[in-house]
Amino acid sequence: MAAWSTRPLALVAEDEPDIRLLVATLLERWGYEVAAAADGHQALALAERRWPVVAVLDVSMPPPDGIEVTRRLQALGDVPVILLTAHVDEHSAARAAEAGASGFLTKPFRAQALRKAIWSVVPMTPEAA
Amino acid sequence: MKLRRRNRDRPSFQALVEHSPVAMYVSATERAGRYHYVSPALVELLGWTPEEWKADPDLFEKALHPEDCEHVLGQIAVAKANRRPYHTEYRLIDKDGATIWVEDTAVPDGDCWQGFLVDITQRKAAERRYRALVEQLPLITYIDSPDRGDGAPIYMSPQVESMLGYTPREWQATPSFFLEHVHPDDRETVVASQEEALRTGEPLVREFRFVAKDGRVVWLHDIQTVVRDDQGRPWYSQGFALDVTSAKFWEQERERLLRRAQMQNERLRELDRMKDEFIALVSHELRTPLTSIRGYVELLEDDRALSPAERSAFLQVIDRNADRLQRLVEDLLLAAQAEANSLNLHFEEIDLAKLVVDCVEASAPNAAAREIALACTVQATPAILGDAGRLAQVVDNLLSNALKFTPEGGGVHVRVSESESTALIEVADSGMGIPAGEQSELFGRFFRTSSAQREAIGGVGLGLSITKSLVEAHGGRIGVHSTEGVGTTFTVHLPLAAAEERVSGAA
Numbered sequence: 001m002a003a004w005s006t007r008p009l010a011l012v013a014e015d016e017p018d019i020r021l022l023v024a025t026l027l028e029r030w031g032y033e034v035a036a037a038a039d040g041h042q043a044l045a046l047a048e049r050r051w052p053v054v055a056v057l058d059v060s061m062p063p064p065d066g067i068e069v070t071r072r073l074q075a076l077g078d079v080p081v082i083l084l085t086a087h088v089d090e091h092s093a094a095r096a097a098e099a100g101a102s103g104f105l106t107k108p109f110r111a112q113a114l115r116k117a118i119w120s121v122v123p124m125t126p127e128a129a
Numbered sequence: 130m131k132l133r134r135r136n137r138d139r140p141s142f143q144a145l146v147e148h149s150p151v152a153m154y155v156s157a158t159e160r161a162g163r164y165h166y167v168s169p170a171l172v173e174l175l176g177w178t179p180e181e182w183k184a185d186p187d188l189f190e191k192a193l194h195p196e197d198c199e200h201v202l203g204q205i206a207v208a209k210a211n212r213r214p215y216h217t218e219y220r221l222i223d224k225d226g227a228t229i230w231v232e233d234t235a236v237p238d239g240d241c242w243q244g245f246l247v248d249i250t251q252r253k254a255a256e257r258r259y260r261a262l263v264e265q266l267p268l269i270t271y272i273d274s275p276d277r278g279d280g281a282p283i284y285m286s287p288q289v290e291s292m293l294g295y296t297p298r299e300w301q302a303t304p305s306f307f308l309e310h311v312h313p314d315d316r317e318t319v320v321a322s323q324e325e326a327l328r329t330g331e332p333l334v335r336e337f338r339f340v341a342k343d344g345r346v347v348w349l350h351d352i353q354t355v356v357r358d359d360q361g362r363p364w365y366s367q368g369f370a371l372d373v374t375s376a377k378f379w380e381q382e383r384e385r386l387l388r389r390a391q392m393q394n395e396r397l398r399e400l401d402r403m404k405d406e407f408i409a410l411v412s413h414e415l416r417t418p419l420t421s422i423r424g425y426v427e428l429l430e431d432d433r434a435l436s437p438a439e440r441s442a443f444l445q446v447i448d449r450n451a452d453r454l455q456r457l458v459e460d461l462l463l464a465a466q467a468e469a470n471s472l473n474l475h476f477e478e479i480d481l482a483k484l485v486v487d488c489v490e491a492s493a494p495n496a497a498a499r500e501i502a503l504a505c506t507v508q509a510t511p512a513i514l515g516d517a518g519r520l521a522q523v524v525d526n527l528l529s530n531a532l533k534f535t536p537e538g539g540g541v542h543v544r545v546s547e548s549e550s551t552a553l554i555e556v557a558d559s560g561m562g563i564p565a566g567e568q569s570e571l572f573g574r575f576f577r578t579s580s581a582q583r584e585a586i587g588g589v590g591l592g593l594s595i596t597k598s599l600v601e602a603h604g605g606r607i608g609v610h611s612t613e614g615v616g617t618t619f620t621v622h623l624p625l626a627a628a629e630e631r632v633s634g635a636a
Contacts, residue, residue, distance in 0.1 A: 019420055108420035109424075
């Protein structure tokens with residue numbers, strides 16, 4: 001596994017450093033190379049440069065927020081997006097779906113739940129291959 | 130019909146006059162009282178015989194009621210001068226001394242007046258009764274004549290004096306009296322309603338303020354109707370006005386109470402909305418450290434891939450987030466205590482400079498991580514009385530805010546000095562600044578600046594409200610100076626122990 005030379009790229013955008021590192025560590029364990037961003041601007045800049053196969057985004061981060069980044073990633077080229085949020089109001093999930101997100105998880109989440117969400121949108125995940 | 134026939138037949142006018150129930154007379158024009166002829170009906174009416182009339186040229190003037198004498202003789206003199214008929218009403222005292230109201234109509238004929246008197250005593254009595262009734266009512270009645278055109282009423286009931294302080298005479302003397310005394314704010318609508326009523330012919334019903342003689346503002350309810358003649362032309366208008374000031378007062382009072390109740394309702398709704406927002410915010414703030422704690426515990430459970438260094442780092446993350454959770458819970462508790470005025474402070478003598486330096490040192494790693502230059506300048510100040518833990522919390526809160534709202538590469542400067550016989554702590558940052566409109570709300574519970582919300586900077590809006598409560602519980606005061614885009618300085622003044630004038634709000 002360690003010798004995987006062309007690992008698929010996952011984009012992580014999250015302003016909380018501990019959670020950013022958590023998600024990045026999980027994705028690396030599952031065989032992804034990770035590009036990490038602390039806000040929406042960084043996330044979009046990375047996505048435009050490096051074409052991730054999947055993006056895991058926090059909804060409320062410094063602008064543009066996760067919903068807006070999701071919308072722009074769909075315009076950019078149908079990047080599947082899993083949104084994470086600590087807000088549990090009824091509008092969040094609807095707004096996520098409307099923006100084109102493929103998955104939606106509320107914090108705190110189980111590692112297993114994130115893995116399933118990614119499997120369901122990326123047909124060939126490195127671990128499964 | 131009878132009359133016409135007699136006319137044709139050239140009947141005896143003498144007989145007609147003699148048998149008429151109307152009191153007729155012929156008198157000399159140069160001397161009003163010199164009667165050439167009085168008809169039997171006139172003899173009947175006043176009691177004096179034709180001989181008596183002829184014998185006494187002054188009889189008419191003697192019979193005239195003293196109060197009416199002047200205006201009647203004046204009117205007759207004017208008619209005589211112009212050789213015009215006259216028509217007037219006055220009182221006569223008859224032979225038995227009874228007062229009789231007559232309507233006198235006369236036309237000049239050569240050097241004589243030919244006239245007749247009609248007994249209108251009953252009509253006058255009825256008029257007097259109605260007038261007495263009208264003048265008893267607790268309202269002002271008035272009659273305006275459109276013919277006069279000058280706006281002064283031809284009749285104003287005397288109640289106007291008790292109600293507004295003006296006498297009817299005063300009122301009638303000035304044509305524009307009414308409009309001049311309408312409250313200036315209502316004048317325009319009063320004029321407009323008047324014009325509207327004239328145009329449409331509808332009765333006028335209106336309420337407006339009127340300035341009484343003593344300066345009181347009286348609310349009048351005014352109802353006016355135009356009375357028309359047989360041809361439908363406006364003849365005169367009449368109306369009445371009621372003093373509705375107290376009704377208006379209660380109406381306004383009721384509206385005021387209603388508005389207050391509505392405002393309270395809105396305030397309650399606002400509080401409800403704030404509570405919902407607060408719960409959502411607290412939920413978010415609790416979930417964030419919890420996510421790290423649960424997530425890193427999961428990473429540690431599957432530790433095949435973990436080096437001892439990674440394991441140690443993950444445990445530190447869990448520890449840090451547990452701390453964050455604990456702080457949040459403590460803040461919530463403290464905010465509740467501050468609200469209930471039950472902050473439990475333990476006062477002791479404190480070296481403020483040392484306390485601040487310790488706080489700044491504790492924040493150094495955080496500042497370094499964000500590449501923010503953290504400086505500290507302290508002057509030794511006399512000891513102050515305070516709760517060391519809570520004062521450290523005050524400094525920590527201000528410091529963590531300054532670091533939170535200052536971009537990477539910025540600076541935060543903490544100073545301690547003695548000023549105006551207080552100990553002064555200043556925490557200045559080169560951060561984004563606070564809009565002037567938000568500075569007054571800054572210390573309110575759950576308040577978050579628009580930029581904190583926009584930039585998704587964490588927090589529940591408790592820090593500054595707690596800080597303010599703690600400072601005030603120490604008898605101190607907190608202030609803020611901020612310029613958007615330049616930076617923000619928080620100042621905390623704490624009383625020196627020697628002053629001994631500490632407000633013991635928390636004791």
